Amino acid sequence: MVISKVRPRSEIIIGLGVALLLVLTLFAVIAGATGFTPKEDIRPLAKFYLYYAINWYEKKFWAASPEAVNSMVWDYRGYDTLYETSVFFLAIIGAIAVFRIPGVKDVFSKGILSGRGLSLIVKTITKLVIAFVLIVSIAIAVHGNLTPGGGFQAGSAISIATLLAIAAFSRIFLEERKITTKLMLPIRVLGVLGIGLLALGPALIALSGIMSFVIQNQPKPWADWGFIPGVGPFWLSGNQFFYNFFEFVAVGAGFTVIYLIFSIPELIYKRVLKK
Amino acid sequence: MTSIVSQALWIYFYITLIGLIAIAVYGIVVRPNLLKKIIALSILGDTANTFIIFLGFRRGGAAVPIIPTIKPTLEELLWFKETAVDPLPQCLVITAIVINMSVTAFLIALAIQLYRLYGTLDVRKAVRLRG
Numbered sequence: 001m002v003i004s005k006v007r008p009r010s011e012i013i014i015g016l017g018v019a020l021l022l023v024l025t026l027f028a029v030i031a032g033a034t035g036f037t038p039k040e041d042i043r044p045l046a047k048f049y050l051y052y053a054i055n056w057y058e059k060k061f062w063a064a065s066p067e068a069v070n071s072m073v074w075d076y077r078g079y080d081t082l083y084e085t086s087v088f089f090l091a092i093i094g095a096i097a098v099f100r101i102p103g104v105k106d107v108f109s110k111g112i113l114s115g116r117g118l119s120l121i122v123k124t125i126t127k128l129v130i131a132f133v134l135i136v137s138i139a140i141a142v143h144g145n146l147t148p149g150g151g152f153q154a155g156s157a158i159s160i161a162t163l164l165a166i167a168a169f170s171r172i173f174l175e176e177r178k179i180t181t182k183l184m185l186p187i188r189v190l191g192v193l194g195i196g197l198l199a200l201g202p203a204l205i206a207l208s209g210i211m212s213f214v215i216q217n218q219p220k221p222w223a224d225w226g227f228i229p230g231v232g233p234f235w236l237s238g239n240q241f242f243y244n245f246f247e248f249v250a251v252g253a254g255f256t257v258i259y260l261i262f263s264i265p266e267l268i269y270k271r272v273l274k275k
Numbered sequence: 276m277t278s279i280v281s282q283a284l285w286i287y288f289y290i291t292l293i294g295l296i297a298i299a300v301y302g303i304v305v306r307p308n309l310l311k312k313i314i315a316l317s318i319l320g321d322t323a324n325t326f327i328i329f330l331g332f333r334r335g336g337a338a339v340p341i342i343p344t345i346k347p348t349l350e351e352l353l354w355f356k357e358t359a360v361d362p363l364p365q366c367l368v369i370t371a372i373v374i375n376m377s378v379t380a381f382l383i384a385l386a387i388q389l390y391r392l393y394g395t396l397d398v399r400k401a402v403r404l405r406g
Contacts (some may be wrong), residue, residue: 015304022296026289026326038285038332046331046361054342057349066347068340068362069369077366084370091377095384148341152373235345251373258380262387269391 049076060221064229065145065237073150074243078215082199085250089192092254096181099261103272106181106264108172118168126168133161137252144244145237151244155251162256166263174260181260184253191250198239198246281334288329295322309386309396313379320375324368331361340365 052061053071063071073081117123137158144150165174174180202216202225211223217238219226227238236242295318302315340362342355390396 011304015300018304019297019300022300023293026293026296038329038334040334042331042333042361043363046363047356049362050340050359051352051356054345054347055352056346057352066342066345068342068359069365072362072366073369077363080367081370084374087374088377091374091381095377095381098381098384098388146345148339150369152369156373156376230345254377255380258377258384262380262383266391273391 059218062218063237063240064218065240067145067147069148070145070150070240070244071237074145074240075215075217075238078199078217082195082215085192085195085247088251088254089188092188092258095258096185096261099264101269101272104264104268106261107175108268117170122168126164130161130164133157133164137161137248141244141248142241144248145240146235151247152251154244154248156255158248158252159255159259162259166259171260171263179256179260181257184257184260188250188253188257191246191248191253194246195243195250198242292322292326292329307397307399309389309398309401312398313382313386316382317375317379320371324371324375327364327368327371331364333358333360 048061049072050068052058053063053068054066055062063075065071065075137154140149140157141151141154144154162174162179199215202212203214205225206212210225212225213223216223216225217227217240218229228236229238230236299315299319299322303312303319306312306315336358337360338355338358340359342351344351347355386396389401393401395401
């Protein structure tokens with residue numbers, strides 16, 4: 001097949017148009033369209049969030065989390081996060097659906113694929129690093145409402161452990177430890193279900209006559225109901241701790257599924273597609 | 276003097292952003308290889324995220340938007356309000372990064388499947404195939 005070197009004119013015009021639009025937008029920002037950035041002051045809305053995030057003296061708008069970003073992700077702008085979680089869920093379902101070819105199994109016995117593998121040094125170091133990754137990502141998840149990090153970050157971090165294991169050992173190493181797509185898909189659904197129940201729970205309470213709204217965390221002037229901010233020495237920030245944990249589970253399992261699917265050997269697909 | 280230097284640094288930063296966007300748009304529009312288009316798309320996404328984070332930045336001794344104690348005093352809160360950076364862009368970007376990552380994974384899945392079925396990643400060849 002011959003491919004002409006000359007591009008269609010429409011393609012060039014679209015490309016130039018998009019580039020011009022983006023460059024003009026940036027120049028407009030430099031010239032002061034959004035006010036000169038960076039300013040020494042921030043928007044009043046941001047100040048509101050910063051001031052009320054863990055304000056013990058005016059509790060009417062507080063989110064009970066000392067981390068302003070986390071209180072925004074799971075409280076003030078919770079709807080954003082809910083829908084972004086669903087976008088994430090659907091994107092991974094899309095990837096799985098594209099890779100579903102009848103006849104391709106994603107669990108192999110040792111006989112089909114056998115190789116020499118990497119050296120002992122690499123394997124030992126990878127084992128250590130995987131242990132560290134697991135510990136650190138769980139720490140990021142459960143401290144999400146107190147320190148930088150949260151469910152999304154921890155989930156992305158823990159999925160790297162899978163990737164390392166696939167690179168240094170193989171898929172079979174994971175399968176022997178029961179980490180398969182069959183196990184990870186339900187875990188992912190459980191994580192998303194947890195988030196959904198936590199978000200809808202307050203709305204169900206509203207059925208009993210107490211005023212509350214979807215994804216409510218702390219009591220508000222118009223909805224006098226809320227989660228307990230902390231139990232004993234553990235500061236949970238209401239339901240934010242649980243949101244972070246479920247998001248961690250959902251994102252971690254989701255990316256693990258993606259990496260497992262991507263690591264199915266090309267050999268298997270070729271064998272099936274040739275038939 | 277320092278203000279001129281810092282101004283120059285900000286302009287340098289803006290030019291870097293423009294350059295990255297230019298590279299990304301070039302990659303998406305001009306390169307025929309699907310994999311390079313995906314790489315360029317993720318560069319575009321990351322540049323946009325950097326820009327959004329930057330909009331919330333604060334000149335002159337900005338602090339992270341986290342209070343180190345659970346029971347801050349009123350003075351600490353007022354100080355926090357006056358020094359911390361805008362947390363709103365950071366909140367939007369952290370979700371955007373993960374969505375970007377999952378959408379990229381989906382696009383890569385599509386590209387791999389395209390290659391398996393048609394044996395090409397070149398969009399000019401792929402559009403002529405019917406199957």
